[in-house]
Amino acid sequence: MIPGAFDYHRPATIEDAVTLLASLGEEASILAGGHSLIPLMKTRLASPDHLVDLSGIGNLKGITVAGGDIVIGAMTTQFELIASEDLARHIPIIAETSRLIADPQIRYKGTFGGNVANGDPGNDMPALMMALGATYRVHGPDGGRDVAAREFYHGAYYTALEHGEILTSVRIPVPPAGHGYAYEKLKRKVGDYATAAAAVVITMAGGTCTSASIGLTNVSETPLWASEASALLVGTRLDKPSVDAALAAAEAITNPASDMRGPAEYRTKMAGIMLRRALERARSRTEA
Amino acid sequence: MTKSHIELTINGRTVEALVEPRTLLIHFLREQQNLTGAHIGCDTGHCGACTVDMDDMSVKSCMTFAVQAHGASITTIEGVANADGTLSALQEGFRMMHGLQCGFCTPGMILRAHRLLQENPAPTEDEIRHGISGNLCRCTGYVNIVKSIQYAAAKINGTPFQEAAE
Numbered sequence: 001m002i003p004g005a006f007d008y009h010r011p012a013t014i015e016d017a018v019t020l021l022a023s024l025g026e027e028a029s030i031l032a033g034g035h036s037l038i039p040l041m042k043t044r045l046a047s048p049d050h051l052v053d054l055s056g057i058g059n060l061k062g063i064t065v066a067g068g069d070i071v072i073g074a075m076t077t078q079f080e081l082i083a084s085e086d087l088a089r090h091i092p093i094i095a096e097t098s099r100l101i102a103d104p105q106i107r108y109k110g111t112f113g114g115n116v117a118n119g120d121p122g123n124d125m126p127a128l129m130m131a132l133g134a135t136y137r138v139h140g141p142d143g144g145r146d147v148a149a150r151e152f153y154h155g156a157y158y159t160a161l162e163h164g165e166i167l168t169s170v171r172i173p174v175p176p177a178g179h180g181y182a183y184e185k186l187k188r189k190v191g192d193y194a195t196a197a198a199a200v201v202i203t204m205a206g207g208t209c210t211s212a213s214i215g216l217t218n219v220s221e222t223p224l225w226a227s228e229a230s231a232l233l234v235g236t237r238l239d240k241p242s243v244d245a246a247l248a249a250a251e252a253i254t255n256p257a258s259d260m261r262g263p264a265e266y267r268t269k270m271a272g273i274m275l276r277r278a279l280e281r282a283r284s285r286t287e288a
Numbered sequence: 289m290t291k292s293h294i295e296l297t298i299n300g301r302t303v304e305a306l307v308e309p310r311t312l313l314i315h316f317l318r319e320q321q322n323l324t325g326a327h328i329g330c331d332t333g334h335c336g337a338c339t340v341d342m343d344d345m346s347v348k349s350c351m352t353f354a355v356q357a358h359g360a361s362i363t364t365i366e367g368v369a370n371a372d373g374t375l376s377a378l379q380e381g382f383r384m385m386h387g388l389q390c391g392f393c394t395p396g397m398i399l400r401a402h403r404l405l406q407e408n409p410a411p412t413e414d415e416i417r418h419g420i421s422g423n424l425c426r427c428t429g430y431v432n433i434v435k436s437i438q439y440a441a442a443k444i445n446g447t448p449f450q451e452a453a454e
Contacts, residue, residue: 001331005289008309008355031356038351039333041310051309055356079345103422105336105400108345109352190421191334 003038004047010056014139014168017052021164022141024050030166031055032075032114035106060113060168063087072170074113078102081112090174093181093201097128100185100197116149117167119157119222122193126153127215127223128183131199134172140165153222178287179203182278185217186270188261194218195261196270198250200278202233204286209233214246214278219254219271226250229275238283246279247272294358298323299367307354313347314338316354317364325365325395329424336423339396340364346403348422365395368402377440378402387436389427397423401437410441 009024011017021028029048031037032055040046054060060075063084070090072081078098081087087094101124102110115125116136129136129149136147141164149170152160161167175181185197197217203210212233214226229250236242256267291306298321307316317323317340329337331350338350341363368376378398381387388394397420404411404419411419416437417430425433435451442449 002312002315003310005308005310007289008292008353010355034353034356035333035351038312038353042312042331053356103336104404104419105339105346105348105422106333106351109347 001042003041004044006048007050008053009050010053012056014057014060014166017054017057017166018139018141018164020050020052021166024052026163028052032117033077033106033109033111035102035110036114036118036120054166065090065174066171068174070172070174072112072172074111074117074166074168074170076112078107078110078112078115079104082107091132091172093128093132093183093199094172096181097124097183097185097199100124100183100187103191106191112170113167116152116170117159117161119153119155119159119161121153121156121220121222122218123223124183124185124194124197124217127197127217127225128199129170129172129215130223130225131201131213131215132172132175133213134170136167137169137171138165139168144168146171150225156221175201176203180282180284180286182281182285184274184278184281186274193261196254196256196267196274198271198274198278200275200282202238202279202282202286204238204283207237209236209238212246214250214275216250216254216271216275219256219267221255224253226253226275228253233279238279243276243279247275250275292355292358294355296357296359297361299363305354309353309355311354313340313342313349313352313354313357316357317349317362323364323366326399327392327395329392329396334424335393335396336400336420337393337396339399339423341399341403344403344406346400346422363399363402365398368398376402377443378405378437380443381436381439382433385432385436385439387428387433393423393425393427397425397433401440405437405441405444409445410447411437413438 028050031051031053060073062073081098082095134149180202186195199215202212212230214230216224229246232246251272254268258264327337329335333351
């Protein structure tokens with residue numbers, strides 16, 4: 001399978017990339033790791049006239065601790081997320097999620113920015129970023145702006161990113177020390193998108209849940225932040241009736257497609273089961 | 289469309305070429321460099337038969353444009369043997385442990401295992417299985433591939449190789 005012809009550009013700065021995108025117009029696509037875009041180009045579902053490769057822009061990579069936040073450059077790869085000691089110490093759920101994305105080869109090239117920016121509801125990072133309350137930094141012709149992850153996803157492949165804008169970094173508030181976390185993903189095989197998946201971040205004090213945030217992957221047109229389900233857990237001891245109520249609230253906001261991963265009803269139920277498992281594992285990891 | 293000039297190192301040799309931007313790395317290697325060891329299996333990024341080592345990463349060369357390899361250092365199966373032409377530890381492991389039947393997946397398996405052992409010189413069976421989870425084999429059932437990699441790890445580390453009980 002041979003992609004359609006295109007012109008290749010490798011700008012050295014983010015400003016050059018933004019200028020290029022503005023001058024090339026709608027027929028230009030951004031190339032990051034390429035592991036979502038190139039398959040689409042090979043099947044001709046995408047045939048951009050121009051590719052603007054971000055790999056020559058040095059300062060789009062890296063993980064920095066900045067005050068109470070961690071900032072991750074868009075071109076940081078999944079492999080680098082897994083290897084990061086800063087992330088292992090402060091937000092270990094990011095590496096746990098990365099390990100469940102695709103396969104080793106793809107994790108060397110696949111980027112964090114591409115995963116959050118391209119709007120595929122099957123991607124795993126978006127629901128996690130919603131659960132963590134992350135903020136995306138976006139650069140365009142009019143300068144930079146910030147978009148909350150929870151406001152970013154409007155539909156399948158339809159996001160707050162305007163044409164000509166580039167997502168350059170993600171700022172994530174570090175959850176409190178001793179927080180519990182888990183990402184649970186049901187998939188048919190290595191490399192598959194989730195049948196359903198759940199991200200959970202909680203804090204506990206004296207056996208009582210003091211905060212909870214839940215994200216759900218691939219059970220709707222967009223990743224979901226289950227705010228009502230999260231709120232139902234706060235102030236409880238995560239006893240069975242409370243967890244059951246949160247599960248019901250989470251399942252109620254899903255709207256999965258019936259596809260080769262299963263009928264919609266099954267996938268909704270699996271979202272609940274992933275959430276139950278994630279809550280159990282998150283609780284076992286809390287240090288309070 | 290304008291051709292791009294690329295310069296890269298392949299198996300220790302400096303190569304300069306003009307490529308169409310849409311040329312995939314696997315096609316560049318096989319058709320322009322006559323390095324036909326890396327295979328096109330699924331052509332969709334699932335099977336790993338096209339895996340090569342690029343700047344210390346295992347990369348699926350059917351999912352990468354040749355222009356993205358500009359400035360890179362690439363090793364293919366043709367560059368894996370020892371300098372004197374004898375088999376590398378991994379090649380020997382696949383031979384001794386019967387790690388292949390039809391052999392189609394083998395170049396990708398060996399290149400992937402090469403990088404795995406660079407990062408984790410003494411992997412457990414579980415780590416090997418996760419490590420090669422991006423490479424499909426339709427013949428062996430993986431048991432002998434895992435043994436082949438364990439054999440190679442033991443040889444490289446100078447430790448005795450003990451075949452796991454089945």
